[in-house]
Each structure stands twice: as C-alpha cells, then as structure tokens.
Amino acid sequence: MRGRIHSIETLGALDGPGLRTVVFFQGCPLRCKYCHNPDSWDFAGGVEMDSEAIMAKLRRSRPYYGDLGGVTFSGGEPCAQPGFLGELVELCKREGIHTALDTSGGCWSAQIEDIAQACDLILLDIKAGTKQQFEWLTDHDSFHNLLHWLDFLRKTNHSAWIRQVVGIGLNDTEEDKQNLMRLLDGIQPEKIEFLPYHDKGRGKWQALGLDYVADQFFKVK
Ligand code: SF4
Numbered sequence: 001m002r003g004r005i006h007s008i009e010t011l012g013a014l015d016g017p018g019l020r021t022v023v024f025f026q027g028c029p030l031r032c033k034y035c036h037n038p039d040s041w042d043f044a045g046g047v048e049m050d051s052e053a054i055m056a057k058l059r060r061s062r063p064y065y066g067d068l069g070g071v072t073f074s075g076g077e078p079c080a081q082p083g084f085l086g087e088l089v090e091l092c093k094r095e096g097i098h099t100a101l102d103t104s105g106g107c108w109s110a111q112i113e114d115i116a117q118a119c120d121l122i123l124l125d126i127k128a129g130t131k132q133q134f135e136w137l138t139d140h141d142s143f144h145n146l147l148h149w150l151d152f153l154r155k156t157n158h159s160a161w162i163r164q165v166v167g168i169g170l171n172d173t174e175e176d177k178q179n180l181m182r183l184l185d186g187i188q189p190e191k192i193e194f195l196p197y198h199d200k201g202r203g204k205w206q207a208l209g210l211d212y213v214a215d216q217f218f219k220v221k
Helices: 051-065 082-094 110-118 131-138 143-156 174-183 202-207
Strands: 002-012 020-025 047-050 070-074 099-103 121-125 160-166 191-196
Touching: 002 051, 002 082, 020 051, 020 082, 047 051, 051 082, 070 082, 082 099, 082 110, 099 110, 110 143, 121 143, 131 143
Parallel strands: 020 070, 070 099, 099 121, 121 160, 160 191
Antiparallel strands: 002 020, 002 047
C-alpha cells in the first residue's frame, strides 16, 4: 500500500524508548496554535511512499534499535491514514520491530482501535483538558475522539505514555492540572511527559505565509 509521508528521521531519541526511526505521516486534521510542523498539515503534501520502501529503511536501522528501540509512527497524524498505518504496524510486528504510535487522539474508529491494540506503545498527546480548550487550541471538533482514546487505555490498560505541551498562557494553572488529572482518572500510564512550549515552528509558519498566532497567546519560558 502507498501513503503520504512528511519525513523519516533515524536515530530519534525523544519519541519513545531507546533509539528509534520516526516516520512522520503527512496530513493532520488539527490546527494546533503552537504546531511546529505546519508543513505536515496538507494531506496532499509530502511524498508518496510504499510500505516496502519504509520497511527497507527500518530494516537498515535495525542494528541501532537494541532491546528498547524500534519505530515510532508520528506526524502530522498517523491515524488519519489508517489503512497505511495498519499495514506498516502489521509488517513491523511480523519482523519483530517494536512499534510506538504517537497520536494527538484526534481520530478514532474501530479500525484505529485495532491498530492501537496491535502497537506496542501508545504516545498519547493530550492537547487540552477540556473540550472548550481543546477546540480553541486545535481549531478542531474532535475532543470526543480523545475521550475514545482515553476509554481505550482505561479498558485495556495498554502500554502508554501521556504527553502534554505546557506553556505560559496555555495550560499552566492549577485548574489545568486538575482537568488533565480528571481525564486520566482510571488510567495507569507508564510515563507522563510535560514538554515545554517552544516557538521553533515560527519560521515554518512564516514560510507558509501564515501568522504565527501562538505569539498572541503563549510565552516561551
Ligand atoms: S496534532 Fe501535531 S501536527 Fe497536528 S496541528 Fe497539532 S501539533 Fe501540528
């Protein structure tokens, strides 16, 4: 199967355990105000690749994976191309390559649930703790899909890391913390990572002719 890919990074050490190949899918339905990869939004952008070409790259990096590493499917939003993602996860499983799925939680379906179940690790990025904040930050009405992801983790106790970008003016109040904790009630993630907001995406927004709106709302520490 063929799908659209933004880029592939080797020896990634930030998106999951060990050293990993990070496959960034092209296309994202969300429009996060602080997105540092707005060039990954357009579903017609990036390059078309077939699954075998990606598997060949993963095999080449395999000596670096060790006991912990593997592949992380990120984006963009990998779950927005579920057929392609599902095939890659299946191929990796057959070859014993550890799979992590890095998702915003903005997409959900029975097919995505099966893919999530098949992955070794879920990296769930919780954009905001309330529907209102989520919709404001992402300009997208998909908080209900995030709730499906959280129900899935609650129900299955699937291996997961929870991640959230935190920033001044974004979600730095006690109330924000309580809202996040409420969402995580009944979930036992292996890790909760708070990632500091940064403005490294500014240049890409400008190159795309977009106003870097984050400047109006958030501050870098
Ligand atoms: S989910 Fe990720 S890629 Fe999509 S807009 Fe938000 S930060 Fe950007």
